[in-house]
Amino acid sequence: MGGYGDVQMIDDKGLRMDGRKPSECRPIEIETGVVPVADGSARVRWGLNDVIAAVYGPMEAHPRKIQRQDRAVLDVRYNMAPFSTTDRIRPGFNRRSREISKVTAEALESVVMLELYPRSKIRVEIEVLCAEAGTRCAGITAASAALAHAGIPMTDLVVSVASGKVNGVVVCDLNKEEDNYGEADLPMGILPNSGELVFLQMDGDLSQEDFKIAWDYNMEAASHIHEIMARALKGGDA
Amino acid sequence: MRGRRVAGPIDMTRGRGAGGPHGSRESVLVAPGDDLGDSKELEPGHGVIVVDGRLKAVKQGRMTKEGKNVGIQPRRTAYVPRPSDLVIGFVEGMTNNIWFIDIGAPFNAILPLSLGPSKASFGGLRSVLDVGDAILCRIQEVEENHSSVATMKGMGLRKLKTGSVESVDPHLLGRVIGSKGANLSELKEKTDTRIIVADNARVWIDGDVEGIISARAELGAMMMKAKISEYRGDV
Numbered sequence: 038m039g040g041y042g043d044v045q046m047i048d049d050k051g052l053r054m055d056g057r058k059p060s061e062c063r064p065i066e067i068e069t070g071v072v073p074v075a076d077g078s079a080r081v082r083w084g085l086n087d088v089i090a091a092v093y094g095p096m097e098a099h100p101r102k103i104q105r106q107d108r109a110v111l112d113v114r115y116n117m118a119p120f121s122t123t124d125r126i127r128p129g130f131n132r133r134s135r136e137i138s139k140v141t142a143e144a145l146e147s148v149v150m151l152e153l154y155p156r157s158k159i160r161v162e163i164e165v166l167c168a169e170a171g172t173r174c175a176g177i178t179a180a181s182a183a184l185a186h187a188g189i190p191m192t193d194l195v196v197s198v199a200s201g202k203v204n205g206v207v208v209c210d211l212n213k214e215e216d217n218y219g220e221a222d223l224p225m226g227i228l229p230n231s232g233e234l235v236f237l238q239m240d241g242d243l244s245q246e247d248f249k250i251a252w253d254y255n256m257e258a259a260s261h262i263h264e265i266m267a268r269a270l271k272g273g274d275a
Numbered sequence: 276m277r278g279r280r281v282a283g284p285i286d287m288t289r290g291r292g293a294g295g296p297h298g299s300r301e302s303v304l305v306a307p308g309d310d311l312g313d314s315k316e317l318e319p320g321h322g323v324i325v326v327d328g329r330l331k332a333v334k335q336g337r338m339t340k341e342g343k344n345v346g347i348q349p350r351r352t353a354y355v356p357r358p359s360d361l362v363i364g365f366v367e368g369m370t371n372n373i374w375f376i377d378i379g380a381p382f383n384a385i386l387p388l389s390l391g392p393s394k395a396s397f398g399g400l401r402s403v404l405d406v407g408d409a410i411l412c413r414i415q416e417v418e419e420n421h422s423s424v425a426t427m428k429g430m431g432l433r434k435l436k437t438g439s440v441e442s443v444d445p446h447l448l449g450r451v452i453g454s455k456g457a458n459l460s461e462l463k464e465k466t467d468t469r470i471i472v473a474d475n476a477r478v479w480i481d482g483d484v485e486g487i488i489s490a491r492a493e494l495g496a497m498m499m500k501a502k503i504s505e506y507r508g509d510v
Contacts (some may be wrong), residue, residue, distance in 0.1 A: 188351035193308035
């Protein structure tokens with residue numbers, strides 16, 4: 038949200054810098070079983086984003102003080118590789134990655150049937166190999182596919198997608214320039230089978246009308262991404 | 276917060292509509308959250324829950340329907356111990372009177388000194404079973420919080436001193452054994468080895484070196500074939 042209002046990102050025909058229509062998503066590919074040693078894994082290529090999620094467990098939770106007697110704990114770690122952006126990222130946790138790990142865990146806790154595994158821990162590792170914009174959405178989507186691939190019981194999948202506002206126009210699935218210089222960003226985590234929302238953040242300002250348009254764009258995109266995810270899960274990695 | 280439903284229906288072809296599958300034994304691949312039919316007409320089996328009168332998948336795998344019962348044969352799953360399971364475990368650690376056994380489940384099983392293979396003095400457990408030893412044991416008890424107690428008191432339960440232990444996918448154990456043990460007997464005869472298939476998806480293979488090597492290769496090929504055929508839907 039740089040607020041550089043003079044940067045023209047929508048042309049006269051109403052198309053965006055990368056030629057997409059405002060309601061259009063970047064191309065998405067989802068693949069499962071990419072980390073053979075993990076209990077479940079998935080890779081999401083979303084525009085230039087490349088995110089891998091691996092799931093380990095359920096396993097005994099250590100240290101013992103983190104164990105819950107009535108359910109499992111979901112330990113999510115989101116990390117961006119130092120080489121994932123043009124400016125090198127200092128390895129290790131930072132405030133942003135801690136925040137994203139927390140919101141991802143909370144979104145996934147809504148669907149994972151944690152009560153089936155008391156005193157256990159399910160470890161979810163999200164590694165961003167290449168970042169363009171919308172890595173938290175790609176991370177949540179990848180983590181959800183990896184959990185399903187690991188055979189962890191879930192009441193639904195979680196699909197995450199963001200819409201925002203650029204040059205006064207609401208657009209779906211922001212790319213890097215739109216994310217940096219746009220006016221608003223609205224990432225959402227959606228349960229595709231029930232339409233419920235498990236995660237919502239908003240950066241910048243959106244009017245009520247714009248919010249409604251962004252909401253509809255996100256719902257539409259979630260439907261499309263869910264199809265791709267279901268195909269990946271049912272396709273098999275032998 | 277709730278929006279509208281955005282997921283499309285699952286494969287509607289060949290009578291696999293939202294009302295669930297028809298016929299006595301059909302199978303279709305499902306992902307978590309997929310709608311499997313009406314709970315008034317069908318009963319939920321493994322990996323299926325009822326939400327607002329509809330059956331819903333909670334696991335990724337192959338949906339099977341036997342009569343009214345709709346279940347999911349999960350594609351991947353963790354081993355969950357049950358009493359009387361025959362398991363192959365590895366000793367992971369010990370206290371003065373308890374061994375901790377890795378049985379491939381979320382939690383280690385405990386093997387108390389009193390249920391061990393032979394008499395050992397208090398504090399002298401290492402002389403009987405040391406860290407890394409493989410044992411054939413049985414699950415005696417599983418508590419509500421998933422802790423399990425193993426026993427080595429029983430026929431054939433012993434320390435495995437020779438041979439090789441292989442791991443297979445828990446849900447494909449049936450393929451290794453085959454109908455009335457046909458696949459297993461064939462494997463034993465073909466490779467001239469002794470094989471024990473434990474409930475925790477570990478397989479002990481014993482015999483001469485060539486036999487063990489060929490049995491391991493056969494087992495690997497069997498698993499690969501099972502995985503491929505399963506997801507082509509020709510099971």
